[in-house]
Amino acid sequence: MLDVIDLSPDQCEQLLRAGVAGRVALSSPDGPHIVPVNFSVVGDAIIIRTSPYSVLGTYGRDTVLAFEVDQFDHDRWRGWSVVARGRADVVTDPMDLDRIRATWEPRPWAAGSRNLYLRLRWTSLSGRQVGADWDPLATLPVRRAV
Amino acid sequence: MLDVIDLSPDQCEQLLRAGVAGRVALSSPDGPHIVPVNFSVVGDAIIIRTSPYSVLGTYGRDTVLAFEVDQFDHDRWRGWSVVARGRADVVTDPMDLDRIRATWEPRPWAAGSRNLYLRLRWTSLSGRQVGADWDPLATLPVRRAV
Numbered sequence: 001m002l003d004v005i006d007l008s009p010d011q012c013e014q015l016l017r018a019g020v021a022g023r024v025a026l027s028s029p030d031g032p033h034i035v036p037v038n039f040s041v042v043g044d045a046i047i048i049r050t051s052p053y054s055v056l057g058t059y060g061r062d063t064v065l066a067f068e069v070d071q072f073d074h075d076r077w078r079g080w081s082v083v084a085r086g087r088a089d090v091v092t093d094p095m096d097l098d099r100i101r102a103t104w105e106p107r108p109w110a111a112g113s114r115n116l117y118l119r120l121r122w123t124s125l126s127g128r129q130v131g132a133d134w135d136p137l138a139t140l141p142v143r144r145a146v
Numbered sequence: 147m148l149d150v151i152d153l154s155p156d157q158c159e160q161l162l163r164a165g166v167a168g169r170v171a172l173s174s175p176d177g178p179h180i181v182p183v184n185f186s187v188v189g190d191a192i193i194i195r196t197s198p199y200s201v202l203g204t205y206g207r208d209t210v211l212a213f214e215v216d217q218f219d220h221d222r223w224r225g226w227s228v229v230a231r232g233r234a235d236v237v238t239d240p241m242d243l244d245r246i247r248a249t250w251e252p253r254p255w256a257a258g259s260r261n262l263y264l265r266l267r268w269t270s271l272s273g274r275q276v277g278a279d280w281d282p283l284a285t286l287p288v289r290r291a292v
Contacts, residue, residue: 020220021218021220021225023169023171023180023214023216024180025169025171025172025178025179025180025212026171026178027173027177027178030210031173031209031210031211031212031231032171032172032173032178032210032211032212033171033212033229033231034169034170034171034180034212034213034214034229035229036214036216036227036229063177064176064177064178065177065178066171066177066178066179066180067180068169068180068182070169070182072167074166074167079167081182083179083180083181083182085177085179
């Protein structure tokens, strides 16, 4: 068994802000869904772009969402994960949209009409690292796409 | 924009069976949760070990779960993801437990009392790859821990 260490709130936030891809979980009438997404953190919210007709666009607005980022190194048996939860709403204010686009516009790899901006303001943030004696922030393999 | 290609059911299943770490989404009274987990596929079910007192152990039994595995290469802008959904139950039959342990016992990296075996028999399986002209199966970076 490997050591599991809770990450500090500051570590969680740094890892979250450094990410470009994660997974969002939502509840729907036919049960939970999980959707891999590109994202960015703007201010204190996770911004996800989706289509208004997707499962996420349909059931992921004005409700609680859970969001996860992680990185696992299976060769070294170490890794970390961060989970954020909170209510999500649709960004409609033109000034908010301008700010999002100016800071970093989420660019989904997937083509298609993803003109709905979901904003998840997290109210809980927690994370863990597996294996001691290493710093998740120092070995961050994901890079912000520019 | 990059091409997004639906994976075939056979590709989805191969990628799922090759994985060792994924994320499970569940609905709870206070909204959706997402939990990173180790897993194995035994027969036609995803096996996850958890604690009976965890969120997953409490709200993830006898209900629909969503499960996701993925791999993204941010340098090459390509990746794949597979999502499985279906009902999960707790494995209690001693012969089923023996079979699971004989085939491959999920070994959570995290220490603790994870003596509850959840079995997710998927009824839907779908996946996508981002970027054409490469084969997710040929470059599978995750390895089954032995």
